[in-house]
Amino acid sequence: MQTVKMVVTGPFNSGKTEFIKSVSEIDVVSTERKISSEAERVKETTTVAMDFGRITVDDELVLYLFGTPGQKRFDFMWEILSEGMLGFIVMVDSARPETFREARGILQTFRAYAPTPYVVAANKQDMEDSWEIEDLRIALKLDGRVKMLPCVATKRDTVKNVLLELLYSILEEMGEKKK
Amino acid sequence: MALKGNLRDFSVVQIFNLVNLAHKTGTLTLEGPNVAAWVSFREGKLIHAQLGNEDGTLLGVLTKSSKVRPEQSKLIKKHAADKSDKELGLLLINAGYLSQQDILASIQHYVLEVVYRLFSWIDGFFRFDNDVLPPDDHITIRLDLENVIIEGSRRIKEVEALADEIPNLDMALTFVERPGANIRNVHLNTMEWKVVSYINPKNSIRQIARANKMSEVEIRKIVYALLEAGLVEVVRPEGMPLPSQAASFKPVDEKQRATLVNRLIDRIRSL
Numbered sequence: 100m101q102t103v104k105m106v107v108t109g110p111f112n113s114g115k116t117e118f119i120k121s122v123s124e125i126d127v128v129s130t131e132r133k134i135s136s137e138a139e140r141v142k143e144t145t146t147v148a149m150d151f152g153r154i155t156v157d158d159e160l161v162l163y164l165f166g167t168p169g170q171k172r173f174d175f176m177w178e179i180l181s182e183g184m185l186g187f188i189v190m191v192d193s194a195r196p197e198t199f200r201e202a203r204g205i206l207q208t209f210r211a212y213a214p215t216p217y218v219v220a221a222n223k224q225d226m227e228d229s230w231e232i233e234d235l236r237i238a239l240k241l242d243g244r245v246k247m248l249p250c251v252a253t254k255r256d257t258v259k260n261v262l263l264e265l266l267y268s269i270l271e272e273m274g275e276k277k278k
Numbered sequence: 279m280a281l282k283g284n285l286r287d288f289s290v291v292q293i294f295n296l297v298n299l300a301h302k303t304g305t306l307t308l309e310g311p312n313v314a315a316w317v318s319f320r321e322g323k324l325i326h327a328q329l330g331n332e333d334g335t336l337l338g339v340l341t342k343s344s345k346v347r348p349e350q351s352k353l354i355k356k357h358a359a360d361k362s363d364k365e366l367g368l369l370l371i372n373a374g375y376l377s378q379q380d381i382l383a384s385i386q387h388y389v390l391e392v393v394y395r396l397f398s399w400i401d402g403f404f405r406f407d408n409d410v411l412p413p414d415d416h417i418t419i420r421l422d423l424e425n426v427i428i429e430g431s432r433r434i435k436e437v438e439a440l441a442d443e444i445p446n447l448d449m450a451l452t453f454v455e456r457p458g459a460n461i462r463n464v465h466l467n468t469m470e471w472k473v474v475s476y477i478n479p480k481n482s483i484r485q486i487a488r489a490n491k492m493s494e495v496e497i498r499k500i501v502y503a504l505l506e507a508g509l510v511e512v513v514r515p516e517g518m519p520l521p522s523q524a525a526s527f528k529p530v531d532e533k534q535r536a537t538l539v540n541r542l543i544d545r546i547r548s549l
Contacts, residue, residue, distance in 0.1 A: 103538065122549055156545040160538065185539075197287030204445070211449070211514055234281060237296045238288070240511065242454075259546055266543045273536055 101160050105265065106180050108167040108205055109190030110198040114222040114252035115166040118190060121258040123152025123164065167205075181212040186265045190252070191239065193221045193229035199238045206239070216268040220250040220261045281406040289439075290396050291430055291506050293404060298322045298423035299508055304408040310399050317393060318412050324426055325411075325418035327392040334388065336363040336381070336417060343384040345376060362415030386419050390426065397430035400439075424507045425465050431503035440498040443505070447484040447494060450515035451477045451501065454508060464507065473500045479516045 107115045154162045165180050181187070187209055191202045209217065221235050230238065236247050246264050250257045281296075285308070293306060301322035308315045313330035328334045333342075337354055340346040346354070358366055370376045412418060466474065469490070476486040487497035504510045 101538070103542070122546070154545060154549070156541050160541055162542055162545075196283035199288065200442075207446075207449075207512060211446075214514065228282070230281065234296060234300060237299045238292065240505070240508075242511070255549065259549055262546050263543060266539050266546070269539050270536065270543075273539075 100158075102163060103160070104163045104165060104184045105262070106165050106167060106184045106187040106209070107190060108180075108187060108209060109220075109222075110192065110201040110205065112195075113190040113192045113198065113202070114250075115190050117252035118188070118220070118222070118250070118258055118261075119152040119164045119166050121252060121255045122154060122262065124155060125153050181209055184213060184215055186216040186218075186269050187213075188261060188265060189217060189219045190222050190250075191219060191235065192223050193235060194223050194226040196230065196238065199235070203239050216265065216272050218246040218248055218261060218265045218268060220248050220252075222250045222252050224249045224257075225251045280408070281404075283404060285399055285402045285404055288404070290399055290404075291427055293406070294423055294427050294430070295506050295508060297406070298427065302406065302408065303411070304406055305410040305412075307405045307407070308396060308399060308402060309404070310402040315392065315396055317396070318410075318418070319423075320411065320418070320420070322423060324389065324393065324421040324423055326416060327389040327396075328412075329392045329395065332392075334392075336366050336385070339384050339388045340370075340376070340381070343387060345380055345384055363417050364415050367417055381417065382419060385417055386421065389419060389421070390429075393426060394430055394433055397433055422463075424463075424509075427507045428464065428466070428470075428503045431506055432499065440495065440502055443502055444483070444498050444512070447487065447497070448482050448515070449512045450479045450482050451486075451504070451510045452479050452513045453477060454511050464509065469496070470500050470503070473497070474504070477510060479513050482515050 107118055109115055151166065152164045154164070156162060165184075167180055189202060189206045189209070192198050206217070206219070219239065219241060221229075221232055223229055232247055232249060236243075236245075239247075241247060246268060248257075248261050248264055250261055252258060281293075290308065296302070297306070297319050299322070303320050303322075305316055305318045308317070315327065315329045317324070317328075318326040332338075337346065337351055341348060341351045354366070358369060361369065367378075367381050370381070371378055469492070472490045473486055473492075476489055481489075483497060483501055486492075487494065490497075492500075501510070505512070
């Protein structure tokens with residue numbers, strides 16, 4: 100049995116756990132806890148260690164999706180999680196510009212850990228205050244070549260699209276694209 | 279949809295950078311602790327700025343810049359109170375008091391002074407309204423934002439914020455491959471040119487600082503200005519070893535990897 104891993108990262112409350120839940124065939128193994136910090140009390144719980152979902156391809160291949168912890172004090176987990184990943188997804192909450200700087204920092208950190216392909220998912224595009232994709236690209240200082248994809252983490256189709264685009268990027272990097 | 283947010287999270291320099299790169303047309307409203315300001319742009323160029331209740335009329339600007347003496351200002355107010363800025367400007371040019379260049383230079387100076395003051399605002403709200411512009415009777419200018427951003431960044435004093443923006447001096451810099459970005463068109467000072475001359479994926483930011491005998495704060499200020507102007511980007515230095523965990527990753531054979539990825543694609547498509 101071969102297992103491969105993709106990492107879903109991004110700032111606190113960007114929608115990583117929801118993203119994995121939307122496509123995982125198992126209940127996401129989550130380690131959410133009540134939030135203790137007032138500053139981070141945007142939602143009731145957050146992922147404190149890591150959570151993961153699973154997609155079985157066939158008898159010989161399984162894909163695991165790992166979500167990184169949302170709060171800054173668990174940064175030390177990132178390097179461990181990035182080990183051996185096929186690629187990674189950076190989730191950005193399109194409606195919270197106060198998190199864009201942090202998202203950029205996380206992206207740069209992961210790129211430094213492992214130079215694997217990645218895509219950026221502009222999550223919560225269904226919200227009234229969400230920034231448009233091209234405005235987000237500039238705010239995040241993303242090169243035009245980086246794939247920036249609209250996403251609503253609770254909608255499976257948009258999550259599938261993000262995962263597929265990451266896989267296409269991996270193939271493109273290998274010079275063998277299948278579409 | 280209006281862009282809006284908090285300056286603590288998205289700085290004035292970053293907003294200007296966005297306006298510049300997206301070639302936006304419209305007016306940015308900034309609400310500081312005690313005063314508001316309005317900055318207008320046309321296709322990514324700075325055209326107008328107004329701070330609170332300050333006298334930003336042509337007469338006020340010319341008086342501030344000493345192109346018009348206070349007694350002359352009183353006389354003009356008395357005889358041309360009903361004139362718009364454009365009409366007054368024409369009147370002054372036709373009467374031979376001032377040249378068009380004098381007027382535009384004074385307005386440019388005033389607009390830049392307003393804008394540079396705004397760069398120090400770190401608290402407050404912002405909103406960008408697309409296609410909202412100053413009334414037609416205002417005299418507007420047309421300034422490239424790259425130089426404004428660089429000068430504004432020079433004035434940023436918050437060292438902590440700089441360290442936040444550029445946390446790792448062991449990374450390298452490379453020039454951005456973007457149409458329209460040309461370092462030759464940007465006005466850099468001597469120190470900035472010295473840094474630019476060392477930009478290469480082989481040199482870390484720390485090495486560039488050492489070569490130029492600069493402190494961490496000095497190099498961060500310059501790198502920040504270049505980053506915000508969209509001229510360079512941070513990259514991993516060539517030859518920099520990977521962290522131990524990442525280095526232990528054994529890549530799958532290329533042929534096997536492609537097959538594996540294609541199987542994943544088929545599976546996810548079927549979900």
